[in-house]
Amino acid sequence: MIALSGIERVYRAGGETVRALRGVDLTVRAGEYLSIMGPSGSGKSTLLNILGLLDRPDAGRYLLDGRDVTALGDDERARLRREKLGFVFQFFHLVPRLSAAENVELPMMLAGIEPAERRRRVARLLADYGLADRAHHRPSELSGGQCQRVAIARALALGPAVILADEPTGNLDRQTGREVMAALERAHEAGAVLVVVTHDPEIGARAHRRLRMRDGAIVADTSA
């Protein structure tokens, strides 16, 4: 599904050069559930951004679904993000002026799906994540857990092959965090690859395959 080889990512900040990723090799097969752990600055988020086609590596090769996506243009990457990838963020990144239903609808709107079809799918997704009675609430009227579930429903709106979650429980209490993870894992059980970046060992331990990073390299790769 995913094959990274020799991925390098270098930042230049104020004359200093930071090697955020140093020759990362990673292969992920369909249906896998990975967690990526490691201290701050170890390159977890950079790796996730590269996997999510939000960032470009400075060296190395990225095959997604057998296709070399390393050198694709911005518009083509945008299309792949829409069609194959789903993102869940620590701070939810819901559009504050839109209702829960409208936030979930957003990717379908970008994909140009018919309004009637969108409404049907939104209703189903919201019901799946226990948000049917919150459809018309704004994010400011929802709890953190509800916000993250809206974000998950949004990530799943177009049936992505890969779900990328960056600290999805980082802003939630432990119990809510567990509920959110359960929601993500349900999507994984439906067939998607799930990659979770986390600081929380308890969350990291739920994954079937656990990566540990340090100084821009994968230093441990264990399967349960």
Added chain:
Amino acid sequence: MRAADTVRFAWGAAAGARARTAFTLLAMAIGVAAVVAVTAIGEGARRYVVAQFGALGTNLVIVLPGRSETAGAMPGVLLGRTPRDLTLEDALAVRASRALRRVAPLVVGAGDVHVGALRREAPVLGSTAELQDIRRMTLARGRFLPAGDPRAASAVCVVGATVAAELFGGRAALGEWLRVGDRRFRVIGVLAPQGTSLGFNTDEAVIVPVAAAQQLFNTEALFRILAEAKSRDLVPQAKADLEEILRERHEGKRDVTVITQDAVLATFDRILGALTLAVGAIAAVSLAVAGILVMNVMLVGVAQRRAEIGLLKALGASAAEIRAAFLVEAALMAAAGGAVGLAIGRLGVWLAAEFFPAIPFGVPAWALVAAPATALATALVFAAAPARRAARLDPVQALSRR
């Protein structure tokens, strides 16, 4: 993204930032309203002048002494030469033209008009019976100057409505005597109120026979010869005849200027039209200012919505889609501002018409289209840079900040 969705999304974004949108909309509205109001005033002035000329009679041909292409400065005067005067005989001679229906000589001066102890300074016009029809004058009472030999200085006069009211008070002016300078005239007619016609208020005038006026002001010269062509088509012929007859009488010198109603009207029309366009363009400067406001508002919007833009990118929006969303947002604000501005402008024009009913205010059709179109174009031009900035945002950076 479907076009309808882009518009809906942009609308939501504009509605979401209520204060910013309201200010932008107001700025656009003021700009558009200014253009509408200013051009309406210009158009009102144009229509007013055209109507004034129309009141003079459309077939009017005017002869003035001195050679000049326009009614402005006369080259003869500039060169220190005095143009040869027009005389009463000139006026009588041009009657020979078959293109003319009537001819009236005109002498103009200011005189002290006395009735008993009352005294008033008034313009005194010397002319003939034909003046009434040429200038479309209507009488309230009595009759106009009698037809007959224009060389005869009979002691009769016709007074304007204001003169009659002020010098005779409640009394009937008709049949009474008044004195202008050292001459006495009997009032044989009182004009109905005519209003001002091209700066000349006949309500305040005293009209006497042309020969009497010449004696009064001790001059042989005429101020103008007013003539009326038999039809509009004959105006050019009348003009040519007048020039030819007067050239023969003036030893072959082309030393008079003949202006026609049409030519003057066309000139005024052109000048005032250009003026309206110019003041409209000046008012449009306020639209440019509004455009700068649009740019600021959009830049602030882009800064405030970084995370949202990053999210849209993560969700697969292309740069073009994000750019379109911001441009459409600006266009919506401009369109709404334009609509409000048109409403305000028209309200202002309506109010102006209420207060100044004499001026036929009216928004020219081009301004109704150009003002909102300029607003829209300005908004799009000034929103281009912010929209491009949004489209170019790096999603990783945009999402990393809270």
